[in-house]
Amino acid sequence: MRLSHSSGNHRDVRRSRVAGRIPWVLTVPAAAGLLFLVLPLAGLLLRAPWPTLLPRLAEPNVLEALRLSLVTATIATAVCIVLGVPLAWVLARAEFPGRRIVRALVTVPLVLPPVVGGVALLLVLGRRGVVGQWLDSAFGITLPFTTAGVMVAEAFVAMPFLVISVEGALRAADLRYEEAAATLGASRWTIFRRVTLPLVAPGVAAGAVLCWARALGEFGATITFAGNFPGQTQTMPLAVYLALETDPEAAIVLSLVLLAVSIAILASLRDRWVNSP
Amino acid sequence: MSLNAHLVVERSAFRLDITLSVADGEVVALLGPNGAGKTTALRALAGLTPMTGGSLTLDGRDLTRVPVEKRAVGMVFQDYLLFPHLSALDNVAFGPRCRGASKSQARRTAQALLDRVGLTDQASSPPGRLSGGQAQRVALARALAVKPRLLLLDEPLAALDAHTRLEVRAGLRRHLAAFTGATVLVTHDPLDAMVLADRIIVIEGGHTVQEGAPAEVARRPRTDYVAKLVGLNLYRGEAEGHRVRVGELVFSVTEEIDGPVFVAFPPASVALFRSRPDGSPRNLWEARIDGVERHGDNVRVHLEGPVSVSADITQAALAELDLQLGQQVWASVKATETHAYPA
Numbered sequence: 001m002r003l004s005h006s007s008g009n010h011r012d013v014r015r016s017r018v019a020g021r022i023p024w025v026l027t028v029p030a031a032a033g034l035l036f037l038v039l040p041l042a043g044l045l046l047r048a049p050w051p052t053l054l055p056r057l058a059e060p061n062v063l064e065a066l067r068l069s070l071v072t073a074t075i076a077t078a079v080c081i082v083l084g085v086p087l088a089w090v091l092a093r094a095e096f097p098g099r100r101i102v103r104a105l106v107t108v109p110l111v112l113p114p115v116v117g118g119v120a121l122l123l124v125l126g127r128r129g130v131v132g133q134w135l136d137s138a139f140g141i142t143l144p145f146t147t148a149g150v151m152v153a154e155a156f157v158a159m160p161f162l163v164i165s166v167e168g169a170l171r172a173a174d175l176r177y178e179e180a181a182a183t184l185g186a187s188r189w190t191i192f193r194r195v196t197l198p199l200v201a202p203g204v205a206a207g208a209v210l211c212w213a214r215a216l217g218e219f220g221a222t223i224t225f226a227g228n229f230p231g232q233t234q235t236m237p238l239a240v241y242l243a244l245e246t247d248p249e250a251a252i253v254l255s256l257v258l259l260a261v262s263i264a265i266l267a268s269l270r271d272r273w274v275n276s277p
Numbered sequence: 278m279s280l281n282a283h284l285v286v287e288r289s290a291f292r293l294d295i296t297l298s299v300a301d302g303e304v305v306a307l308l309g310p311n312g313a314g315k316t317t318a319l320r321a322l323a324g325l326t327p328m329t330g331g332s333l334t335l336d337g338r339d340l341t342r343v344p345v346e347k348r349a350v351g352m353v354f355q356d357y358l359l360f361p362h363l364s365a366l367d368n369v370a371f372g373p374r375c376r377g378a379s380k381s382q383a384r385r386t387a388q389a390l391l392d393r394v395g396l397t398d399q400a401s402s403p404p405g406r407l408s409g410g411q412a413q414r415v416a417l418a419r420a421l422a423v424k425p426r427l428l429l430l431d432e433p434l435a436a437l438d439a440h441t442r443l444e445v446r447a448g449l450r451r452h453l454a455a456f457t458g459a460t461v462l463v464t465h466d467p468l469d470a471m472v473l474a475d476r477i478i479v480i481e482g483g484h485t486v487q488e489g490a491p492a493e494v495a496r497r498p499r500t501d502y503v504a505k506l507v508g509l510n511l512y513r514g515e516a517e518g519h520r521v522r523v524g525e526l527v528f529s530v531t532e533e534i535d536g537p538v539f540v541a542f543p544p545a546s547v548a549l550f551r552s553r554p555d556g557s558p559r560n561l562w563e564a565r566i567d568g569v570e571r572h573g574d575n576v577r578v579h580l581e582g583p584v585s586v587s588a589d590i591t592q593a594a595l596a597e598l599d600l601q602l603g604q605q606v607w608a609s610v611k612a613t614e615t616h617a618y619p620a
Binding site (some may be wrong): 104174177179180181182183184185186187188190194195198199 | 313323324325345346348350351352354358361362371372375376419420422423461
């Protein structure tokens, strides 16, 4: 390495010599940890029925589950954007008592076991639930055990990802651009639409991708709230679980698809999440 | 008068309280040190900082309670704040669009303004690809695009390097001269104020301490801050005829004047001697050298004594006099070089 006089490089040099020296004790658990994370994925690839992969992917029940997953995850993400971006704005910008509590509440689904989320959704939106009862009698809408219910479950679990990402972007955005827009005669709505939103667009995009990935992989809340009906509520993760008992190869194929999607998401977010120091 | 304002903004440990009148076509500079309240005043005029008192009328219309987006005010921010996601043209077209112009109409207005500030070719450039001087001109065009009756400029040249500054200052002066509404600009650079403004209002600690034409402010500073800015030694004293008593020192001045006065003279008019000069020139006193520093082509010597004085001498004189820090010297200034005026 060529020594340069910039302070940044000096820091690198020092780091590689002293600060970066690994205590040997750490290397064994570090390697074991890596192995633990990578080995199952490798196993998936090793056991994959490569020769019959394409025909299996083309099977109607696989395609059905895949289609259902993509459609529900996308619509759930759209719902999250429509509701989550305004919520993030309020959390980032509005001053009101109890804001910290509201933020904590928003992040609850993030740590809540998804099954509990599903139970909670059933209690509120179920046919006998507080809101569900009213939805049924007033509009004839029933959510549990329907495709719409799948989207509700997915949105419930995935929305915090979007809200947190967008709120962070809003907090980091320079408010003075909005002031500049106001001096040019922009109304609050115009400022939001033409200045704030474009400025935080990368944050919204990252949040939406995370949100979509979470919705796509949703299992616990979905199976609890929406059940497991092929073509209606059986999404990919549910199909994987079911196939594992009857047709393990099909489970592997479905898992591979989800793995490919996950890696694609990771690749699309690499600048924002993976390369962070 | 186009703009009449009495701006009062109170914060925990700060109170801004200034009155301000600006005629159509007039350019007024608010000059003052950091924290004096200049930018607060500008933001109050724009409606970005709420006034806690006072009033504001523009062309006879009361704007005191009018929200920022409904005021006919154009503002150029210190670091321009061009929207990074819009091209130069769309930045300029933003205002007209907000005020109800159609897309094509707004773009035509924007293109005409970019032509006027000499940026015809940069219309499609994103702000990130513009030089500092170009960004400044786009920001000016954007502010003018809403056809404001009041133009506000916050440190319009502060973000530029010395070379660009010269050029942009000349351009800005032309554009301000062509603007028919009232202009208020904020700066801490006396040169910007002198070149760009028809009138200077000096603000210190939230209050107006001096107001006048640039030449008047430069010639007759009324506070140490202004005196330092325009490069004059300034003292406050009691005058009686041609004599002004400043502490234990008595200055002879050319003006016949009585009562409390200011005495000002440029550092270059101070002569230094190693020993008491022959004869008895007036305005002579003994002082100790407190500091020596380069000042342009000359050397600025700081003297402590009955009054604290800056003296500019040539490098040759410094060598010839062989001056050392802490040395006692004699300083004198000719009566004809001093200027006394009522305090």
